Amino acid sequence: MTTLQLCLVISSLLFCIGLVGALSRSHTILVLLGIELMLNAANMNFIAFWRFGASPTAATGVLFAIFSIAVAAAEAAVGLALVIAVYRHQKSVRLEEANRLKG
Amino acid sequence: MNLILVLIGGLMLTAAAVAMSLRNIIHSALLLIGSWLGVSFFYLWAGAEFVAFAQVLVYVGAVSMVVLFAVLLTRRDRQDVVVAPETRTRAISALLVGGSVAGLLVSAVLGTPLATGPAETPTLTVKDLGTLLAGPQAAGLLIAGVILTVALLGAVVLAATDSGKEDAS
CATH class of the missing domain: 1.20.120.1200 (NADH-ubiquinone/plastoquinone oxidoreductase chain 6, subunit NuoJ)
Structure with a gap:
């Protein structure tokens, strides 16, 4: 197993932990945290391919990771604001109970 | 290493x-x-x-x-x-889906002959990144800034309480 493959295996496992978390929990904040873990795993792939890929002189992987971190920060802020807005109407953060469009 | x-x-x-x-x-x-x-x-x-x-x-x-x-x-x-605690069916199905995705991804990674470059660490200083972000990638930087501003405004609008109106619930 090369080092690049080891990096990719670790990021795949991190992605799957996030996927299991997002699928198995019904608390909205935990689902968001699972999605954040999946985003982090994708960023790790960019850096791994930049470091060990065929043309490491191009900085594309690093730039994409930086932009991706910025967008993930925006996503977390909007997602948690949505959680607070839903909680104000439904008095609950469980996903099954958020089944009305007009609260 | x-x-x-x-x-x-x-x-x-x-x-x-x-x-x-x-x-x-x-x-x-x-x-x-x-x-x-x-x-x-x-x-x-x-x-x-x-x-x-x-x-x-x-x-x-x-x-x-x-x-x-x-x-x-x-x-x-x-x-x-x-x-x-979550229901048992939900946890088991999530573990099944996650495990099968993990197996698929890991076997695909291990089965693919990946082209690797030179072994030494590529040098990329913060100055290089700054030059790239201010020059060829300036449009991306501006778009990221606009996205962050709009997302923050949207988050404030969503989470703010409307104190003037009666609470709908």
Whole structure:
């Protein structure tokens, strides 16, 4: 197993932990945290391919990771604001109970 | 060299797995800080220092605080941070889906002959990154700035209470 493959295996496992978390929990904040873990795993792939890929002189992987971190920060802020807005109407953060469009 | 990577990966994966299985959501959020710190160690190990610092600033600093604030703002009483257990069917099906995706991804990674470049760490200074972001990638930087501004305004509008109106619930 090369080092690049080891990096990719670790990021795949991190992605799957996030996927299991997002699928198995019904608390909205935990689902968001699972999605954040999946985003982090994708960023790790960019850096791994930049470091060990065929043309490491191009900085594309690093730039994409930086932009991706910025967008993930925006996503977390909007997602948690949505959680607070839903909680104000439904008095609950469980996903099954958020089944009305007009609260 | 691979031993350090295995150690970092073990720390990251253990913290993430334990965080996703705990019942107390505050403990989950605190363990995920450890997992995000592990990801930033990976970036440092790979030689992408700027991304590692960005990861520490954004995830370990900002996102974790936002998550803790959201947890504390959406609980009914002091004991409400403990989440009720999920149904067995849901947990088993999630584990099945996650396990099969993991098997698929790992076998695909191990079965693909990946072209690797030179072994030495590529040198990329912060000055190079700045030149790239101010020159060829300036449009991306501006768009990211606009997205962040719009997202922050949207988050404030969504989370703000309308004190002038009667509460609809």
